[in-house]
Amino acid sequence: MRTAIMGAGSLGTIAGALITKRGGDIVLIDANKEHVQALNEQGATITGTMELNIPVKAITPQEMTGIYDVVLYLVKQTYNDAALKQLLPHLGPDSVVCTLQNGVPEDAVAEIIGIERTLSGTVGWGATYVRPGVSMLTSEPNKMSYDIGELDGSIRERTKKVAELLNLSAETIIVPNLAGIRWTKLIVNATMSGLSAALGCTYGDILDNEKALACAAHIGNEALEIVKARGIKLEPLQGHDLSVLAFQNKQERTAKYPYYKAIYTPHRLLKASMLQDLEKGLKTEIDAIDGVITEWGKKLGIATPISDKVVEIVKGIEAGKYTYQIENLEMFELPEIPEA
Numbered sequence: 001m002r003t004a005i006m007g008a009g010s011l012g013t014i015a016g017a018l019i020t021k022r023g024g025d026i027v028l029i030d031a032n033k034e035h036v037q038a039l040n041e042q043g044a045t046i047t048g049t050m051e052l053n054i055p056v057k058a059i060t061p062q063e064m065t066g067i068y069d070v071v072l073y074l075v076k077q078t079y080n081d082a083a084l085k086q087l088l089p090h091l092g093p094d095s096v097v098c099t100l101q102n103g104v105p106e107d108a109v110a111e112i113i114g115i116e117r118t119l120s121g122t123v124g125w126g127a128t129y130v131r132p133g134v135s136m137l138t139s140e141p142n143k144m145s146y147d148i149g150e151l152d153g154s155i156r157e158r159t160k161k162v163a164e165l166l167n168l169s170a171e172t173i174i175v176p177n178l179a180g181i182r183w184t185k186l187i188v189n190a191t192m193s194g195l196s197a198a199l200g201c202t203y204g205d206i207l208d209n210e211k212a213l214a215c216a217a218h219i220g221n222e223a224l225e226i227v228k229a230r231g232i233k234l235e236p237l238q239g240h241d242l243s244v245l246a247f248q249n250k251q252e253r254t255a256k257y258p259y260y261k262a263i264y265t266p267h268r269l270l271k272a273s274m275l276q277d278l279e280k281g282l283k284t285e286i287d288a289i290d291g292v293i294t295e296w297g298k299k300l301g302i303a304t305p306i307s308d309k310v311v312e313i314v315k316g317i318e319a320g321k322y323t324y325q326i327e328n329l330e331m332f333e334l335p336e337i338p339e340a
Contacts, residue, residue, distance in 0.1 A: 002068045003165060004029050006087060007075035008039070008058065010127035010273065011100075013135040015072065017044035017054040018169035026165075028058040031083075036060050038133030048128075048136035048269065061086040070162055073099045073109065074123075076273070077288045080105070084112040091117060098148060098162050102189050102273075103288030104182050106151055119162055120178055121148030122185035124238055125170065126203075126270035138202075138269040144170035145238055147185075149178040180235035186292060187223045187234075187242050189272075191216040192264060194290040194310040196272035198317070200324030204268030207261055215332050216260060217253050218306040219290070220245045226296045226304075238263075251340040278317050278324050286314040305335055 005012045005019075008028035013035075016028040028044070030036055039058035046052040061083070068090050075083040091097065091113060098119040099109045106120040124145035128136045146166045150159055153176040166172040175181045192203050195216055199206070206212040224246045227234060234243050240263045247253045274284040290310045297304035309332055316322040 001070065001161075002066065003027075003070045003072075004068045005072045005074060006061075006083065007073060008035070009074065009076075010129040010135040010276070011123055012072070012074040013039070013044050013129075013133075014046050014127050014137055015074075015166075015169045016056055017046055017052060019165065020044075020056050021052070021054045022168040024165060024168045026057075028056055029061055029064065030058065031061055031079075032132070033060055035132040038131075042133050045134040046137055047130060047134060048138055050137045050141050064090050066090065067092040067095060069095055070165060071095070071097045072162075072166070073097050074101065076277075077101055077103060077105055077108070077285050078283050080108055080112070084109065088113060096158050096162060098166075100146070101288075102193070102285055103186060103292055105288065106178070106182075110151065115151060118151060119148060119159065120151065120182065121146050121166075122181055122237075124185075126267050128271050129276060138267060138271065140266040143238060143266040146170055146172040147175050147181045147235065147237070148172060149175045149181065151178060153178065175235050177233060177235050180233050181237070183223070183227050183232050184234045184237045184242050186289065187220050187245075188237065188263075190223055190290045190293055190307065190310075191219045191260075192270075193272035193274055194219065194286065194307070194314065196270070197274035197278055197284060197286070197324065198310050198313040199326050199328050200275060200278075201271075201326055202268065203264050203270045205326070207264055207268065209326075209329070211329055211332070211334070213257055213260060214253065214334055215306050215329070217245065217247070217256055218335060219293070219310065221247055221253075222297065222302070222304040222307050223293050225302050226293060226300060229300050229302065230296075249338040249340050253337070274314065275324060278314070283318055284314055286311055290314075303335075306332060
């Protein structure tokens with residue numbers, strides 16, 4: 001079975017190294033030639049909460065040959081058009097592509113490669129790209145996980161094969177309720193990743209700042225109103241049921257802060273990949289993350305002021321209007337809600 005990780009950035013580098021270390025035969029595919037060269041010459045190096053160096057096989061998309069049976073797809077959504085068209089000639093009728101991207105990407109992926117070849121899943125850990133060949137794991141190793149599922153909710157032999165492959169890097173759970181786990185992860189990303197990008201900080205910085213934490217809580221609450229309106233049942237993530245984060249007044253909002261700290265403290269060091277993109281002068285996936293909440297809010301008539309502000313600030317940073325700094329917190333105005 002020929003397997004590959006396409007989009008071997010911070011997450012893909014670590015996943016590929018761990019899969020290789022534990023006996024998997026996988027090639028890492030990435031468009032960054034310098035990164036690919038470093039991986040081949042120096043191995044994949046993991047720093048942070050894990051210290052490891054593993055020899056790996058890496059290629060650029062132009063070097064792909066033949067058919068791949070399983071592809072773990074970690075390309076940023078902003079590059080989907082180019083990457084999926086490069087991948088398409090290397091997929092056979094029985095090939096499977098498991099998108100592990102942020103947001104809700106499966107429809108866009110399936111539109112190009114075919115719904116019959118598309119699986120989807122979420123990554124329950126974080127990493128930061130350091131330099132070519134080196135990525136920093138920013139989550140505790142015992143808190144690394146994946147949740148994957150078929151678009152139709154079934155569990156097939158191929159689902160189990162993909163789970164077995166991913167299990168070599170972190171605990172993998174197969175979930176029939178794909179929409180439920182996707183929206184759970186979207187809430188995780190929108191609350192913390194969006195703010196991390198807008199404020200130029202880590203998850204830990206958000207947890208330690210009362211106003212930032214209140215903003216995160218409101219983003220979560222906005223998403224939960226959409227989830228409720230759409231009749232989606234959230235799936236737990238690493239044992240946490242995010243539906244408990246809903247609130248109607250300030251007293252309830254404050255009562256949710258310990259839940260946020262329990263969920264995100266193992267990932268305190270995490271710096272959102274969107275912030276890493278901003279640091280490099282690249283466009284972010286903000287439309288595919290917090291932007292999903294703002295768009296569904298418009299469709300359903302649900303107010304999403306904090307999510308809207310995150311999108312506005314991140315796009316403003318992309319355009320050179322703002323900079324990523326904690327002082328951007330002053331641009332957020334918390335919604336008026338009852339005291340109790």
